[in-house]
Amino acid sequence: MVQSTLLYAQSGGVTAVINATASAVISEARRRKVKVLAARNGILGALREELIDTSRESISAIRALAHTPGGAFGSCRVKLKSLEADRDRYARLLEVFKAHNVRWFLYNGGNDSADTAWKVSQLAQAFDYPLTCVGVPKTIDNDLAVTDTCPGFGSAAKYTAVSVRECALDVAAMAQTSTKVFVYEAMGRHAGWLAAAAGLAGAAADEAPHIILFPERAYDQAAFLAQVDKVVKQVGYCVVVASEGIRNADGTFVADAGGAADAFGHAQLGGVAASLAGTVKASLGYKVHWALPDYLQRSARHIASKTDWAQAQAVGKAAVQYALKGMNAVMPVIVRSADAPYRWKIAPAPLSKVANHEKTMPASFIRKDGFGITANARKYLAPLIKGEAPLPYGADGLPRYVTLKNVAVKKKLPAWED
Template sequence: MAIKNAFYAQSGGVTAVINATACGLIETARANADRIGKVYAGHNGIIGALREELIDTSLESDATISALKHTPGGAFGSCRYKLKNMTENKREYERLIEVFQAHDIGYFFYNGGGDSQDTAYKVSQLSEKMGYPITCIGVPKTVDNDLPFTDNCPGFGSVAKYVAVSIREAGLDIASMCASSTKVFVLEVMGRHAGWIAAAGGLAAEQEGQPPHVIIFPEIHFDRTRFLKKVDESVKKYGFCCIVASEGAQYEDGRFLADAGTTDVFGHTQLGGVAPMLANMIKEALGYKYHWATSDYLQRSARHVASATDVDHAYAVGKSAVEFALAGKNAVMPIIVRNPGETYSWSIGEAPLSQVANQEKKMPIHYISDDGFGITDECREYLMPLTLGENYPPYKNGLPDYVQLQNQMVAKKLDTDFEL
């Protein structure tokens, strides 16, 4: 049986540990060179396959690939590009198969969230029909932690750690100034429909009165009156109030507080600005001086404070993806399984892409406190292990020493270019 090459692509918003997944995948493929050929990476994700812009990772040294494990961002480039519905227009999927066939690619590893798992599943189905079967393995990644089946998503644990650290440190700052200055601080975090990241801020509060005093979840309808009352009570009781607010906070009718009036390429409402909105609301109603911040890309790129558990998870799903493919598995995704017991431990399982695709896992309601503004002990027990451990990158001249790849392209073999 001829040895086939592999194609790997990074999709959607990157994380502090997505390159650790790439490292695990490429190193495992290299360790099985007698069964799998070169690993080509898509330049800017799936767009690289459509445009036949393939990066030859075999030209990178073992040391460089190893350094991916501690480097944030997407080393090969990612993208927010959703393939069209296959029933309406399957030309894009056919193009993928043509490129794969031209470069003798028999394995497709797609590292992303729900939309990416849907794409991998569709490619596995269409490739069979086109007579050039591709082994397709979805590889989980999303800071939102909203993929089903897996206990958690690689990328989330490090964001959770960053948010908890940030609100604890900012809380100490505000507490030291609240007697004569700022009394309210609002930190806006990611999370469109699922409040996992916002919940992680709750880890910072280990004792009564410690921040955050208020958490705004997408799962709990925003009530202006109740919110302002909670803020006012916190300021009067503790001298200050720290708030962690999910960008996906919404009213009872489903409107986002921070609806910018535009949509992204996936058709999702463009969000951003919930922090200044809440801060101004507090200023107008209560008169308190405030500051606000948006963690934005900082939360997902902060490799310097990554969770060691998250790094291990990320590497493991990349390694397992190759092992699954070589074991003959297809249209599946490696998942993280939390083992029973008082001490945290985990293993790798699998889930079918047909059931993972386009699904969204929200926060269980029992993870949110009765008043809707905090987390429960059960939620804390779930979150805490995911933030454990430190895995610092090497430093040079006082700054993290991250790697940059050559990203040399493979020569194109098809006569025609593809218009997106």
């Protein structure tokens, strides 16, 4: 009898803890005697029949995944269209699933990935193929609907808060004769969760960050410059945190990178910190420095949040359990049951309620002047960055991360040409 297979794939931008989810998926499946294949580079690997045999990896290697950043099997930014518009791709997926007796499909990603998992579940039903699809949450943007938070966000939030606090100490030391304004750019296209997390760096009125710019509020250049000038004159320096997705009143991105778009159809952003720094320098004459941490925000495993690390593993374990129970088209989400002390649990949510829905910052989380976070935001954010998730270091002083062998299974179908 041919053994049934679970196919796992990673999608979209990776995080500091997505491999912790992968480790939990593989470990739980092994415990239940289920074979796990991993698609190389997300859904592309499934289409190309580039499937990795995770049984060729040692127990120690799979355990080491839990503290290794990046995407161990490769990821991609590919969004499948409707069943009608992308019929050839869906037909190919079904051929690959049949060829390798895939009965469970776990897709680990954000909004677009949840949509793909949902569509694949519809495909299986339409062709009466026995497949259970489970979406697995991941994104540093924290914009997935239904779930209280999303694995990947807590660690990126911790990195952001720590970095802003440390940079603020640097600026404060130099402000008398040098830099007066520092601008830090945080990821966040439509939702300002990461920018908000920077607010945890300081609590008192004069503590950095002094200004936070959110995508949820229209950018007003005159009001921004007036606030910068006010803070510098009052405190001696000003630390600004700006989300990459801040928009002008007409809806255009302040940092639209030349109109380019990524594979998901999203405008390519970047450079808002440089833009704001130039504006401050030209308008107010202050010496300005700026930083674009970019990938550092999502790859910084060395400063991962223990809460985030635990939640990343919990959703992976639950995803396998849901799949083996035949719970089709669901996603394990995080449910907060208490703030102090912080309590959470995992529960299933329909993919239809997650896919293509975006969770932005509630109005109650943003100060009335639009330049900072409220007490409600602090209450929500603070538990998510708590605790450390230690990792092993080598004699060279660097973390000991793992690189898997990623041995591919033999292909059974003709090559795929998209």
